[in-house]
Amino acid sequence: MRRGDTKSERRVGLSGPISAFHDMSGGLLVAIGGNATHPRDIKGTAAEQFAVAAATGRDLLPLMTLDRELIVTHGNGPVVGKILMRQMVARKRVAPMSLDICVAHSQGGIAYLLMQSLENALREANNPRHVVCLLTQVEVDPDDPAFGDPLKPIGHFYDEDEARELADEMNWQMREDSGRGWRHVVASPEPRHIVDISLVHALAKRGAVVIAGGGGGIPVIRDSGGVRRGVEAVIDKDLTSAHMANVLGIREMMILTDVPRVALNFGTSQQRELTRASLSEIRAYRAKGHFPPGSMGPKIEAAIRFLDRGGERVVIGPLGEALPTLNGDAGTEIRRDGD
Ligand code: ADP
Numbered sequence: 408m409r410r411g412d413t414k415s416e417r418r419v420g421l422s423g424p425i426s427a428f429h430d431m432s433g434g435l436l437v438a439i440g441g442n443a444t445h446p447r448d449i450k451g452t453a454a455e456q457f458a459v460a461a462a463t464g465r466d467l468l469p470l471m472t473l474d475r476e477l478i479v480t481h482g483n484g485p486v487v488g489k490i491l492m493r494q495m496v497a498r499k500r501v502a503p504m505s506l507d508i509c510v511a512h513s514q515g516g517i518a519y520l521l522m523q524s525l526e527n528a529l530r531e532a533n534n535p536r537h538v539v540c541l542l543t544q545v546e547v548d549p550d551d552p553a554f555g556d557p558l559k560p561i562g563h564f565y566d567e568d569e570a571r572e573l574a575d576e577m578n579w580q581m582r583e584d585s586g587r588g589w590r591h592v593v594a595s596p597e598p599r600h601i602v603d604i605s606l607v608h609a610l611a612k613r614g615a616v617v618i619a620g621g622g623g624g625i626p627v628i629r630d631s632g633g634v635r636r637g638v639e640a641v642i643d644k645d646l647t648s649a650h651m652a653n654v655l656g657i658r659e660m661m662i663l664t665d666v667p668r669v670a671l672n673f674g675t676s677q678q679r680e681l682t683r684a685s686l687s688e689i690r691a692y693r694a695k696g697h698f699p700p701g702s703m704g705p706k707i708e709a710a711i712r713f714l715d716r717g718g719e720r721v722v723i724g725p726l727g728e729a730l731p732t733l734n735g736d737a738g739t740e741i742r743r744d745g746d
């Protein structure tokens with residue numbers, strides 16, 4: 408069954424529906440950024456993270472009380488950076504873990520914070536809905552060109568001497584990052600298959616809020632005998648979210664982040680916020696370079712893929728205004744041409 412799903416997903420081209428399920432068209436997938444548990448401006452104590460997660464629970468409550476299947480995916484940027492830093496500092500005394508294990512640690516830790524805070528928000532509202540989290544492995548292609556040219560910076564900045572030492576000792580690839588210092592770079596391959604997607608589907612159909620695909624998923628490859636193993640890579644959470652929504656047959660995807668709207672000429676005096684755009688308009692803006700890699704770029708790419716492969720509507724907006732964004736009263740709405 409699982410193997411069949413993988414094959415049918417791989418057979419399809421770059422557009423057209425790829426869903427393996429037919430009863431989730433009323434469902435909603437919400438991708439939330441790293442700011443949902445760990446904004447960039449906090450130190451990151453446990454108490455701070457619980458407080459931020461509690462606010463996220465309250466932000467998402469209006470979505471959780473809708474009578475719709477709900478999947479929540481999340482980023483892990485600041486958290487996995489700290490996990491890597493922690494093990495770098497302690498490496499002479501505690502054996503460092505591989506990146507797939509670090510991603511799994513971050514998934515578990517963030518999903519715990521979210522699960523508890525989402526559930527607390529529901530209980531305060533006297534709502535008995537369950538929240539469940541799934542550690543999610545995501546298969547990537549071992550021949551993905553990203554492995555030949557690792558570009559995704561992760562973790563902290565190092566000076567040149569430290570960078571050299573880490574490259575030797577940890578076998579890391581290091582790159583200088585625009586004059587700001589040296590960073591560990593890893594491959595960011597395409598998500599190909601979300602392992603146990605049928606369980607995400609089953610739990611969502613049962614009414615649980617399902618937290619899955621955290622940090623883009625634990626990157627794994629599978630050999631011809633079906634045996635999986637983790638790889639040193641990170642997968643983009645926005646692309647994994649779009650893929651998951653498409654395979655589940657969900658028609659509406661939300662990407663909640665820390666800006667009010669998608670903007671043109673972002674960060675310049677010419678900045679213009681978009682309220683709505685068609686798929687072809689957003690493609691044209693992308694071609695003009697309005698959406699940089701590593702931040703808005705992957706969200707727009709995810710939106711385009713989602714709409715190309717069966718999705719009908721994407722909204723990108725601020726986490727604090729989840730319901731208005733869903734209703735088109737905040738954020739940016741992107742629809743297929745002609746809709
Ligand atoms: P997340 O953790 O939610 O994925 P990111 O930092 O990856 O957040 O992406 C959101 C950020 O993208 C915003 O904080 C903003 O600084 C940046 N950004 C870049 N280009 C744009 C744009 N064209 N419109 C809006 N925000 C943009």
Ligand code: MG
Binds near residue numbers: 440482
């Ligand atoms: Mg991001």
